[in-house]
Amino acid sequence: MAEVPGASMRLPVVTVGRIAGQYGKPRSSATETRGGTVLPSYRGDAVNGMAFSAQERTPDPRRLLQAYRAASDTLMWLRDFAGEEFFTSHEALLLPYEMGLSRTDFLTGRRFGSSGHMLWIGERTRRLDGAHVEFAAGVCNPIGVKLGPTAAPADVLALIERLDPDRQPGRITLITRMSAGKIRDVLPPFVEEVTASAPAVTWVCDPMHGNTFSSPSGYKTRRFDDVLDEVVGFFEVHRALGTHPGGLHLELSGEAVTECVGGSLPVTMESLGQRYETACDPRLNRDQALELAVAVGKLTRS
Template sequence: MSTDLDTWRELPALQQPDYPDAAALAAAVAELQSLPPLVFAGECDQLKERLAAVARGEAFLLQGGDCAESFDVRGADALRAKLKTLLQMAVVLTYAGSVPVVKIGRFAGQYAKPRSSPVEKRNGVELPSYRGDAVNSIEFTAEARIPDPQRLVKMYNASAATLNLVRAFTKGGYADLRQVHAWNQDFVADSPVGQRYEALAAEIDRALDFMRACGVDTDALSSVDIYSSHEALLLEYERALTRIDSRTGQPYGVSGHFLWIGERTRNLDGAHIDLLRKIRNPIGVKLGPNATADDALALIDALDPEREPGRLTFITRMGTGKVRENLPRLVDKVTASGAVVGWVCDPMHGNTYETANGYKTRKFTDVLDEVRGFFEVHRSLGTHPGGIHMELTGDDVTECTGGGHVIDEADLHQRYETACDPRLNRTQSLDLAFEVARMYRENH
């Protein structure tokens, strides 16, 4: 493989594990290099075309899934619940928002997390921070927190198993749009948003009946395309899974269809930018409240010098108190430059706080208000609000407060199951989808 792909090794590489055994790391990387791709270059190109439609204002991106995946999750039930939630949100956005929806899961690779501190303290004991199952263990012991490079191989195997299940569910009939009621059977009776979804599903049934009566073949609705994504944080893993496409001779990251660079690692002279600028996948960059318009333009020059629609998506994570103030300058200046990028709102990461009893959480009202501010900015500028990027689960967890089934801070302990950041549960996710569909209609 081209040595040009290794220039990142000479640059500052933030948020990387400090592996104590270089030989063990080299062995794990060699094993990864010998394994088949997790995704294929042609699939990445197809996604890039669909994200180009998002950037042009012709489609909407729904991206969601776990904050950090866990090796301990076994079986198909958890993934099925997550997919069901994404599918239901997509149905709401497509039908109620009257817009094609590009669906991307935060799965099959989201096993590593950047951390604000390299160490964690509990009861006077200081240990290295948990950096995700791809690096070390969440167990609070000195041995468990040692970075283990063999976990990179475990990440590959877990990602492969996840992708196999996703393909089985989405191509094997489970995602058939004609089954929209079946996705709701466990949910409708005691849930106001479930009843609202069921009413929408009945409308879809009538529309499909009309299409069939007119002789339209609805078999094409039996499967959907859901792409995989994760933060391209661990550079040894991403480099080992960078392959040269036999069709084009170009390098692709075959660890996932859509890879993004986080707010903490988007430094222009850094290793993450250097590696991802050379792969041909569609890529994203997180922009926090301190990002400037000049930062955005410099990132475009670095990552999308050919100005290729669909290549670059900016995922903004401003926080509800700053999105209306900070986002307009970025969108206005990028638009004036002539670059065609996708604009997506991550309303989760800028709205996290810790409760008095130590739970990290987010208020549903803050999440919703940041999305509302994102839409307001784009409406005022005449630009396209391209999508939402969510941390969510299909399980009935109690990690974020508020929503239709109101969860308050006293309820958080009941099912607080995240390994890292708090996620919206299924009810909150669907509540959000209905509100986003309404905002989208108002914008158009």
């Protein structure tokens, strides 16, 4: 995927992967109810299990070690077979895990989170006075911040000041998740105000999370056309303001899953259940992902 827009722009593309599974999952509700039974929500395999039972939904700290081993095995495989430098990233959600993997360079005194190269703060955890922002401010990794349509430009500027007071290029990536219907109206004020104060931030579009809905059969899904339209809107806004669209944040699988509807080889509402394999969010399949890459390549050429 990276090669397609890279060839169109004649620029290198940095590939950053959130891979190997969803170990920490933010949830809007602390509990889940089925048939009158109330249990803790599934919060990712590093916390509890997905099966709806009291045993599986009970948090178990040993799962943190299991997640670490699985991630370590995957990274070892990548180092052997990827054939090029590959960077990793995830949301710094489980703070005990992140703090346990933080290390200080004794020559420079700088502290780094060693669980991934780039860490990000989510839409639910970006409170200025929250523990997740406090952690991110204390490490020297590149930091991403997810921004939904309910954010305010003033809040974003305060976060930048907290996380990057020295305005270090490459330190802050703002990952917008506005939805296809809102991106063209909501994004411009953010870009204008942030560019005036912190022009060195990187702007990245997450066209997945703002376009999620439930199908009639109950599957959580996304429309390919909505995903593409948000990317197009992201480019349109930056072109109009003279700023640089810096990247995409996608959820995809190299396999022929049926989790997002649409595309040239379409997944239909009726076929969602054929290979719906995600434990968390619906992903583009390999054909949809490559189709999106080609579309982004055309956007960069124009």
